[in-house]
Amino acid sequence: MxxxxxxxxxxxxxxxxxxxxxxxxxxxxxxxxxxxxxxxxxxxxxxxxxxxxxxxxxxxxxxxxxxxxxxxxxxxxxxxxxxxxxxxxxxxxxxxxxxxxxxxxxxxxxxxxxxxxxxxxxxxxxxxxxxxxxxxxxxxxxxxxxxxxxxxxxxxxHKPGAPELYPEHLREEIDKYNDYLFDNVNNGVYKAMFAQSIEAYNDAFEHLYAAFDAIEERLETKRFLFGDYVTDSDVRLFVTLARFDTYYFKNLGPIRNRIVDFKNIWGYARDLYEIPAFKNNTYLRDLAKSDKKKTGIFLDYNTRFWDQIDFEKLWSQPHGRQEKSSDPTQKFLTKARGISS
Ligand SMILES: N[C@@H](CCC(=O)N[C@@H](CS)C(=O)NCC(=O)O)C(=O)O
Known part of the structure; x- marks a missing residue:
């Protein structure tokens, strides 16, 4: 040492x-x-x-x-x-x-x-x-x-043509939504995983799934959280989604739904994962890898199946989310292309 x-x-x-x-x-x-x-x-x-x-x-x-x-x-x-x-x-x-x-x-x-x-x-x-x-x-x-x-x-x-992730006309709304994501989703999973009483656990669990339900509905009509283009809020949601079925579920106890069970959220997560900056910084296999190599018959899911799951393939399936956008070939708002309404 x-x-x-x-x-x-x-x-x-x-x-x-x-x-x-x-x-x-x-x-x-x-x-x-x-x-x-x-x-x-x-x-x-x-x-x-x-x-x-x-x-x-x-x-x-x-x-x-x-x-x-x-x-x-x-x-x-x-x-x-x-x-x-x-x-x-x-x-x-x-x-x-x-x-x-x-x-x-x-x-x-x-x-x-x-x-x-x-x-x-x-x-x-x-x-x-x-x-x-x-x-x-x-x-x-x-x-x-x-x-x-x-x-x-x-x-x-910033590089030339860098995306506007925090455009001025949406800043107030993004801040508000980020607070909501923080309380219910980003820190919501931690509140559930670190809770030391069943009361605290149930409270966090209910808030988390209520938020997932609301997000699922929001993404029915919008490609990304704020419409056609990726914003700061999408990054914040994505990083929790990427860890949910791979890692958090183990400490969350009996979960209500996996991310793959939400049609819109799962398609949305893959739409984001397609973007190199998301993919290059998301180590799905490492997230899911069990740190202890146990032996015996009672082994957790990740220990048993980690090397049989092709995470890359799973997350690279077509998502069909383009149809939700009025600008389907672009995922980013840029200064050069102006502010969309
Ligand atoms: N800075 C915040 C949030 C960041 C945070 O919790 N990071 C975790 C990893 S997700 C960490 O670095 N933990 C180190 C440790 O607990 O030793 C905090 O202090 O709670």
Whole structure:
């Protein structure tokens, strides 16, 4: 085990993030300084920041998808963390790199970059984390607003013809809908999975499926959540959908429906998966892989069937969603093509 001063054992949710009634109450974002011009903001510069994310984590997957959709690969570098094996849980680690060390930041664990920013940081070292490569400090882990920063503040570095994921005329509605998705779907699955009382579980479960039913209905007439074109909200919904039948169902208990059982939602998810930035950042096989190789007859579904399921083929089936759009050959609104009504 590493003996570096900044490496520390991961604080447990069960000790710090469960209220007296057994409800999961997520820790606050600690590094929430916004990007932008002016005092008290993080300067927007190309080449200065590195996005750290994890395949399993949908909060961070949002940012990795949006970064690629907008063509910010040159402006913001990226790296993945995962779980290494140690006697104690040391949290996210640069396991995909040589010697488990990030080649740019020179550290093994994400917690070291949090400690560089604040030696007394009390929470879990989470992804997404934006690290300033000049100081090797985490400067922002505000997963709620991160994609919006990439869409707005980093606009000068977008590729030519980049999609308008957060168009001004829809911003208020998108924000409202994102809050709804957060409470009921994105954090909704976590509320159910982390609930420590059946009351808390049932509450989260009901909200989750009520939201799926409402989304199924919304997608009956719209190709994407806001009509003909992909927006920030679609990225947020997609990352939870991609994990539902592959991964979350195991900890959700008896589920009411899988994603593949919702005609519109399932077609919509595949429509999005067709887009390279979504596909390149969605590791379906890794999401579904069981981490423990157990033996015996009582094995969970993923352990038994993981290597028999062709996830790529499943998610690449035709979806027929074009017919819901008035602009069927385009999935994105771009500045060049103007604002659609
Ligand atoms: N930053 C938020 C959300 C991001 C988040 O929960 N990320 C998870 C993965 S999905 C994480 O990095 N967890 C690391 C850990 O718990 O050690 C939080 O602090 O709750």
């Amino acid at each position: 590493s003996t570096k001063a900044n490496v520390r054992v991961r604080p447990k949710e069960i000790e710090h993030e469960i209220d007296e009634k057994g409800f999961f109450v997520r820790q606050n974002n600690y590094f929430a300084t916004p990007f932008g011009d002016g005092e008290g903001k993080l300067p927007v510069e190309a080449g200065r920041y590195r996005l750290i994310w994890a395949k399993g984590c949908h909060w961070s997957n949002r940012a990795s998808i949006v970064r690629e959709l907008l063509g910010l690969e040159e402006a913001i570098s990226i790296n993945l963390v995962g779980h290494g094996r140690h006697e104690q849980d040391l949290g996210w680690e640069f396991i995909y790199d040589e010697n488990n060390v990030d080649p740019v930041l020179g550290v093994q664990f994400l917690s070291e970059l949090y400690a560089n920013a604040d030696p007394d940081y009390p929470g879990r070292a989470t992804v997404p984390a934006i690290v300033d490569v000049t100081t090797k400090k985490v400067v922002n882990n505000d997963y709620v607003w991160l994609t919006n920063y990439l869409e707005n503040e980093f606009a000068a570095f």
